[in-house]
Amino acid sequence: MRLTERGPVLIEGPVEVVLPDGGTVRSDRPVVALCTCGRSRRYPFCDTSHRRHRPGGSPAPGERPTTR
Secondary structure, rough: EEOOOOEEEEEEEEEEEEOOOOOOOEEEEOOEEEEOOOOOOOOOOOOOOOHOOOOHHHHOOOOOOOOO
């Protein structure tokens, strides 16, 4: 597992995540990005929505700017 600054938690896959309602979701990808900001439309998986919600709209250090 790897924590990223202002971004998702990266976990080597495959993974199975238990949701708050007791349901589960699975990803067979080699690396899975789990959302930590709660803005993802694919929650619990990260869709990079955190990049669009930084103050001033600027990307975090080391991140590429997003197109709008």
